[in-house]
Structures are given as C-alpha cells and as structure tokens.
Amino acid sequence: MFRATYSRRNFLRYSALTGAGLALAACAPGSMPVAPAGEATGTAAAGSAAAGTGYQGKFVILSLATPEQNGPLIDAIQAANPGVTVEWRGLTSERFTELFAASEVAQDQIDIMDLNGQDLRRYAVGGKMKDLTDMSFVERFRPVGVETYTIGGKLWAAPRGGITGFPFLYNKKALDTIGVTKEPETYADLLAMAPELQKAGYAPFVHAGKNIYLWPIWQFFAFAQTTGNKPVEMTYKTLSGDMKFTDPEHVAALEILANYANDGMFIEGVNSLDSDGAWLAFSQGKGAFWYEHSWRIGFFRQGDYPQLDLSLIPPLRSVEDANIVRQLPGGTGDATGIYANIGPERADLAVSILDLMTSDEWVKWRNDRDGDPVSTNINVQASDDPLAIKYEQECAPNQFTYLDWFWPPEITRSFQENQQAIVTGDKNPQQAAEAIQKVMDQLFVDGYTFEQ
Amino acid sequence: MTASAAPSERPMPQRQMRRRRNLAPYLWILPSLLLYIVFKLAPMFAGIYLALLKWDGIEQPEFIGLRNFARILSDDVIGLALWHNVLYAFGTVVAKITLALLLALLLNQSLRGRTFYRTALFLPVVMSFVVVGILWSWLYSTQFGLINSLLTSLGLGMLAHDWLGDPATALWALMLVDIWKWYGFHMVIFLAGLQTIPVELYEAAHIDGASRFQQFARITLPLLQPVMLVNVTLALMGAFNVFDIPYIMTEGGPANSTIVMALHIYIRGFKFYQFGYAAALSYVLLVLVTLIAAIQMKMMSGNDAN
Numbered sequence: 185m186f187r188a189t190y191s192r193r194n195f196l197r198y199s200a201l202t203g204a205g206l207a208l209a210a211c212a213p214g215s216m217p218v219a220p221a222g223e224a225t226g227t228a229a230a231g232s233a234a235a236g237t238g239y240q241g242k243f244v245i246l247s248l249a250t251p252e253q254n255g256p257l258i259d260a261i262q263a264a265n266p267g268v269t270v271e272w273r274g275l276t277s278e279r280f281t282e283l284f285a286a287s288e289v290a291q292d293q294i295d296i297m298d299l300n301g302q303d304l305r306r307y308a309v310g311g312k313m314k315d316l317t318d319m320s321f322v323e324r325f326r327p328v329g330v331e332t333y334t335i336g337g338k339l340w341a342a343p344r345g346g347i348t349g350f351p352f353l354y355n356k357k358a359l360d361t362i363g364v365t366k367e368p369e370t371y372a373d374l375l376a377m378a379p380e381l382q383k384a385g386y387a388p389f390v391h392a393g394k395n396i397y398l399w400p401i402w403q404f405f406a407f408a409q410t411t412g413n414k415p416v417e418m419t420y421k422t423l424s425g426d427m428k429f430t431d432p433e434h435v436a437a438l439e440i441l442a443n444y445a446n447d448g449m450f451i452e453g454v455n456s457l458d459s460d461g462a463w464l465a466f467s468q469g470k471g472a473f474w475y476e477h478s479w480r481i482g483f484f485r486q487g488d489y490p491q492l493d494l495s496l497i498p499p500l501r502s503v504e505d506a507n508i509v510r511q512l513p514g515g516t517g518d519a520t521g522i523y524a525n526i527g528p529e530r531a532d533l534a535v536s537i538l539d540l541m542t543s544d545e546w547v548k549w550r551n552d553r554d555g556d557p558v559s560t561n562i563n564v565q566a567s568d569d570p571l572a573i574k575y576e577q578e579c580a581p582n583q584f585t586y587l588d589w590f591w592p593p594e595i596t597r598s599f600q601e602n603q604q605a606i607v608t609g610d611k612n613p614q615q616a617a618e619a620i621q622k623v624m625d626q627l628f629v630d631g632y633t634f635e636q
Numbered sequence: 637m638t639a640s641a642a643p644s645e646r647p648m649p650q651r652q653m654r655r656r657r658n659l660a661p662y663l664w665i666l667p668s669l670l671l672y673i674v675f676k677l678a679p680m681f682a683g684i685y686l687a688l689l690k691w692d693g694i695e696q697p698e699f700i701g702l703r704n705f706a707r708i709l710s711d712d713v714i715g716l717a718l719w720h721n722v723l724y725a726f727g728t729v730v731a732k733i734t735l736a737l738l739l740a741l742l743l744n745q746s747l748r749g750r751t752f753y754r755t756a757l758f759l760p761v762v763m764s765f766v767v768v769g770i771l772w773s774w775l776y777s778t779q780f781g782l783i784n785s786l787l788t789s790l791g792l793g794m795l796a797h798d799w800l801g802d803p804a805t806a807l808w809a810l811m812l813v814d815i816w817k818w819y820g821f822h823m824v825i826f827l828a829g830l831q832t833i834p835v836e837l838y839e840a841a842h843i844d845g846a847s848r849f850q851q852f853a854r855i856t857l858p859l860l861q862p863v864m865l866v867n868v869t870l871a872l873m874g875a876f877n878v879f880d881i882p883y884i885m886t887e888g889g890p891a892n893s894t895i896v897m898a899l900h901i902y903i904r905g906f907k908f909y910q911f912g913y914a915a916a917l918s919y920v921l922l923v924l925v926t927l928i929a930a931i932q933m934k935m936m937s938g939n940d941a942n
Contacts, residue, residue: 278906279906281692281693281694281906281909282693282906284693284694285693285694306692306694306909307694310692310694310695311695312694393801393890394773394800394801394886394887394889395887396887396888396889451779452778452779452798453777453778453779453798453801454801455798455800455801455802455889455890456773456776456777456778456798456799456800456801456886456890457777457778457779457801458773461774461777461779461780464779464780465779470779592908593907593908593909594908597903597907597908600889601888601889601891601892602891604889604890604891605803605890605891607890608801608802608803608890608891610803610891611891622712626710
C-alpha cells in the first residue's frame with residue numbers, strides 16, 4: 185500500500201541507504217588503485233620516436249613543477265605533435281604521492297611522471313614506472329644521472345635538469361678579514377680560524393636548522409668520510425640488514441656533527457633558523473660558512489650583497505686519513521619517466537616527448553631557468569658563471585647520491601630528530617644511533633626490504 | 637462547471653497536498669544532506685576501511701585487520717605527542733579563557749574607541765595561520781627577532797633566548813602564539829554572553845550594597861557559566877587538534893619537543909606514506925576529542941539543570 189507521508193524514520197532509512205550506497209561505491213574495488221604494472225613494464229620503444237605517432241588528444245604530465253614554469257616547453261611539445269594537447273599537472277613535491285594516488289584511484293589519464301629524484305625508488309619498486317633500459321638516447325646523459333636512476337639493474341627515468349648538490353659555501357670577505365688566504369681543507373683548519381672569525385663578528389657556520397630536512401646532509405658528507413668514501417655501498421648494506429646504524433661508521437659520522445655543535449661552530453639559535461633567516465645571516469656577514477645547496481649561486485648573482493663575496497669548497501675533511509676524498513651529496517635533476525600503465529596508443533608518443541624534454545636544447549633552457557651549475561646532459565654547458573665552473577670542477581666529480589634517496593622516510597625523520605637532539609645536547613651520538621637503529625628494526629619487523 | 641475544464645484546474649486532493657507539504661522540508665534539506673553524506677559521512681566510513689589497510693599510496697593496499705590499531709601501543713612518539721597536547725591544552729585554555737574574559741569585561745564598559753579595540757583585538761583570529769606562524773617565527777628569531785632585541789634594549793639581555801630552538805621553551809613559545817591568535821575569538825563569545833545579562837540585576841545588587849567584585853562573583857560569573865563552558869570546550873578541542881602552528885613554526889622539532897598528535901598523524905600519513913596507520917591514529921584522536929567534548933557537554937547539561 186502506498187504511504188501518503190514520509191515519516192522521519194523512513195526518510196532517515198532511505199538517506200542511510202543512499203549514504204551506504206555512495207560509501208560502497210567509493211570503496212568499490214574498481215576505485216582502488218589499479219594493479220601494479222606487471223606486464224605493462226615492458227621496455228620502452230627503442231629508438232628515438234619521431235613526431236607524428238598518430239595519437240591526437242590529451243597527453244598528461246604529472247610534475248613537481250607548475251605549467252606556468254614550463255610554458256615554452258609545453259608549447260614546444262604541442263608544436264612538435266600537432267593535435268596533441270599537453271595537460272601539465274603541477275603537483276608539489278609535498279603532495280605528489282597523495283595527488284598521484286587520487287589520480288590513480290580516479291583512473292585519470294597519466295602519461296609522463298616528472299618526479300623528484302628522491303621519490304623514484306618508491307614508484308619504480310611499486311611498479312608505477314615503465315622500464316626505460318633500452319632508451320636509445322641514454323648516451324646524452326652524464327653517467328652519474330643514469331646510475332642514479334638505475335634500480336635493480338633497470339633504468340626507470342631520464343635525469344633531466346641540473347646536477348646539483350651541497351658544497352660548503354663561504355664568504356671570502358670573512359676569511360680576508362682574518363687574513364686567511366688559503367681555503368680550509370680540514371675541520372682542524374676551521375677550528376683554528378674559528379676564534380678569529382668570532383672576534384671579527386662571524387659565526388663559523390650558518391645552518392638553517394629549523395628546516396629539519398636539512399640536517400641529514402651533515403650525515404651524508406660525514407658518512408662518506410667515515411666509510412672510506414663508500415657511503416652508498418654502506419647504505420645499501422645498512423638497509424639490507426648487513427650493517428647497523430649503531431656500527432662505528434655511522435656513529436663516527438654523527439660524532440662529526442656533534443663536534444661542530446660542541447665546538448661552537450654553529451651560529452646562535454641554529455635550530456630555529458629557517459632558510460631565509462640563514463641566507464640573511466650569511467649575506468649580511470654574520471656567518472663565514474654555510475652548508476647549503478648549489479642553487480644559491482644563481483640566487484646570489486641575482487641580488488646585491490655588499491657584505492658577501494661568495495665562494496665554495498667541498499665539505500671539509502673531518503677524519504684523520506688524508507687519503508679520504510671530500511665527497512659531497514647531490515642529485516641529478518628530475519627523474520622523468522613514463523607511467524607504467526600508460527595507454528598503449530600513447531606509449532610511442534610518450535617516448536617521443538621524453539626525448540624532446542631531455543634534449544640538449546630543452547635541458548639547457550631548464551638549466552638557464554634554474555641556474556644549475558652542471559647539466560644532466562653531457563653536451564650542455566649549464567653555466568659559465570665562475571662559481572658554477574668551480575662547482576663543476578671541484579665538487580661534481582666527487583658527488584654521490586643523497587643517502588635519503590635510499591633511506592625509507594622513517595629513517596630520514598629519525599635522523600632529523602636525533603641530529604637536532606645531538607645539536608641541542610639532549611643526546612650523544614651513540615644514543616642517537618641507537619634510536620635510529622630502533623626505527624630500522626621496527627621497519628624490518630613490519631616487512632621492509634631493500635632493493636638495490 | 638463544464639466538462640471541458642482542464643484537470644490542472646481541479647483542486648488538489650487533500651491527501652496529495654499533505655504529502656507534498658510533508659515532503660517539502662526533506663527536499664529542501666536533501667542537497668545539504670547529500671553533500672554531508674558525500675563529503676563527511678562517506679569519507680569517515682571510508683577512513684575506517686583505510687585504517688584496516690597497509691597502503692603507501694603506490695603499491696597495492698593490503699588488508700591487515702586491526703594491526704594498525706595494535707601498532708599504536710608500540711609507537712614511541714604517541715605518548716610524547718599526547719603529553720604535549722595535554723600541556724598545550726592546559727597552558728592555552730587557562731590563559732586564553734582568563735585573558736578573553738578580562739578583556740571582554742573591559743570592553744563591555746562604555747569606553748571611548750571601544751569598537752576599535754574590539755576590532756583590533758579580534759584581528760589575529762582572522763589572520764592566516766601561515767602569516768601568524770611566519771610572523772612569530774621572525775619575532776622569536778635569535779638573530780633578528782624583536783623579542784630578544786626588546787629584552788636587550790630594556791637591559792634584560794640575560795633573558796634573551798633561542799625560544800624556538802631550545803627544546804625546553806619551544807612548546808611554550810608555540811602556546812603563546814596560539815593564545816595570541818585565539819583570545820579574540822573567545823573574547824567575542826564572552827562579550828555576547830555579557831550582553832545577555834540583564835542590567836537590572838546589577839542595579840539591584842548595587843542598591844543592595846554589593847561591591848563590584850561581589851557583582852562579578854555572584855552575577856556575572858554564574859550567568860556566564862554556559863558561555864564559559866562553550867569557550868572551554870572549543871579551546872580544549874582546538875588544543876587537542878592543534879596542527880598549523882607547530883607545523884609552520886617548528887615542524888615538531890627541535891628533537892620532537894613540539895610534536896603533537898595531529899602533526900604526528902600528518903607525518904605518518906604524508907611523510908612516511910603510512911596512510912592506514914595515520915587513519916587509525918586519526919580515529920584514536922577522534923575518540924579522545926569526542927570524550928573530552930562529551931565530558932564538557934555533561935557539565936553543561938548539569939549546569940543547565942541547576
């Protein structure tokens with residue numbers, strides 16, 4: 185019998201049913217992430233695909249950078265591929281995984297993935313990237329970039345942009361003030377000049393300690409020295425469980441940071457100084473050295489800083505062995521690759537577009553835009569700035585991949601927290617190492633495995 | 637009436653009219669209800685499902701039952717984060733409520749420029765968290781900060797300190813920012829409450845010889861009790877959900893000295909990509925905040941009964 189009125193009870197019942205239906209629809213297997221690439225991870229089409237692959241329509245690039253930053257490149261891709269409309273989605277580094285997952289769940293079109301090099305490992309191991317091992321234009325890249333983006337013996341992305349890293353920046357005016365004409369090479373040299381620097385009003389070292397992601401770089405360069413210049417190999421061993429963070433090499437590297445803190449090398453308030461504050465302090469002549477990214481070279485050239493005469497050196501040697509090379513950590517540009525589940529009708533086009541994006545012409549454009557000191561492409565001179573050339577000659581040859589590109593994020597965070605605790609004096613290096621190893625042990629319990 | 641009269645001109649049957657009348661309110665609220673279901677209820681239920689998964693956003697999700705909830709017991713940071721939330725709640729609620737009440741009492745008087753003061757004191761409430769965070773980070777800066785400069789210029793240089801960089805003071809420094817940001821909000825609620833108290837009560841008390849303090853203690857405070865509880869409830873819930881200020885100003889550091897639950901959840905979810913575990917933690921926080929709210933509600937209903 186038809187009911188003439190809807191009681192509240194019935195209304196709520198129907199609403200609940202509707203809600204449950206919607207919730208079920210949202211949770212339905214079809215809306216979950218698609219299966220890992222598996223079969224789809226066949227090698228990319230060999231050969232540099234030419235324009236005119238036949239596909240016409242939308243082509244989606246997920247990138248760290250915004251479309252506004254890449255306007256000319258987008259125009260060039262569209263001009264080379266008539267009928268193709270590039271949809272460049274700028275996802276920030278912070279939100280990349282979250283928005284990528286949302287795109288996958290929604291089964292959005294994804295073609296090229298322009299990743300932070302740090303994240304490639306997760307996407308490659310997770311089956312989201314197409315194998316590019318047979319890419320025909322691999323010869324155009326500097327080997328360090330190709331090595332960095334090779335995981336498990338396969339190449340998963342093309343290095344695109346600049347080879348950059350963390351040298352020790354210093355203010356020549358500070359050294360001139362105290363009469364030092366020779367660049368320091370060891371920590372002992374710095375220790376010797378520190379009292380004079382302080383007397384002249386310079387803190388020996390500026391560091392943006394509030395940005396906790398900047399603390400692990402101290403471990404990277406120090407670990408390179410305490411392992412006899414085998415930081416990556418030893419990191420592999422540690423993450424595979426053949427070595428522990430409490431082993432002497434790791435603890436000794438943490439001790440190097442402790443020495444900087446205990447010897448009063450850091451500027452006052454280092455843990456609350458952010459990058460802008462650190463730059464202000466450094467550029468206004470409040471600090472003599474700064475462990476900072478090489479992009480500051482370009483930044484420095486764009487401004488007028490009367491108190492600063494910028495130069496750079498590789499990190500100081502902080503171990504006794506004089507044969508140890510002063511290596512520095514760095515990256516090799518964006519990791520630009522092809523989405524594993526790309527539609528087959530766009531697979532050739534993706535290779536063609538990847539070819540264009542990593543061509544010498546467009547990498548040079550990118551280097552100029554970002555002020556990179558060294559290019560990922562062999563035949564590209566990124567910059568003729570004397571500091572960039574100094575970086576290319578004295579630093580880049582001894583560069584190794586940031587170790588947190590291998591570390592699981594839990595370990596990175598643990599280093600950040602425990603290094604801050606060392607600097608504040610709340611923990612000693614041994615205690616910090618034990619805390620980090622505890623996190624690693626828990627990861628193993630949770631099933632963590634490392635793939636080289 | 638002729639046979640050619642259109643059916644639409646016939647009066648609607650009473651039953652049909654009643655049905656339409658009864659249905660109308662539901663139709664009016666239906667769009668909002670659907671939005672509520674889609675954007676609130678459905679994600680909440682989906683979140684429960686997420687809490688039962690091991691998923692990093694990239695690899696296939698794996699159903700692991702209640703393991704995410706069990707894992708909470710062995711999470712070293714949770715105890716610390718909760719303790720910081722408790723400290724935060726204690727410090728900010730007491731200070732905000734006291735300050736807000738005092739200012740509300742003051743601005744409830746007939747003062748010259750009263751509207752200006754009310755607006756000025758309310759201003760931090762409408763400021764963006766990012767602006768507030770950056771502003772106060774610079775105020776606290778050891779190198780360039782106004783606070784240390786002011787202390788030094790007043791001859792109190794010995795009190796100058798690395799407020800955000802010292803684990804002993806960082807959390808308290810954040811609390812001060814929270815108090816500054818929100819006291820205006822609570823002040824306005826108190827002001828609204830004060831304006832509902834009949835003036836006659838004060839006049840009668842005055843005639844009876846009651847002092848200003850007695851009037852405050854015997855009239856104002858009791859009649860402000862419901863407003864007070866609303867304010868305390870909101871402040872407490874805010875303190876347990878605090879995220880923005882620690883995230884912007886310290887990222888939980890130095891050495892985890894300002895880590896709070898919401899930030900811990902964020903780190904687990906969006907830094908460690910442990911979406912399932914972060915969802916489980918969120919439900920624990922939800923239960924906690926609900927419990928606190930329930931206690932407050934109970935107190936409120938008790939006072940209403942009185």
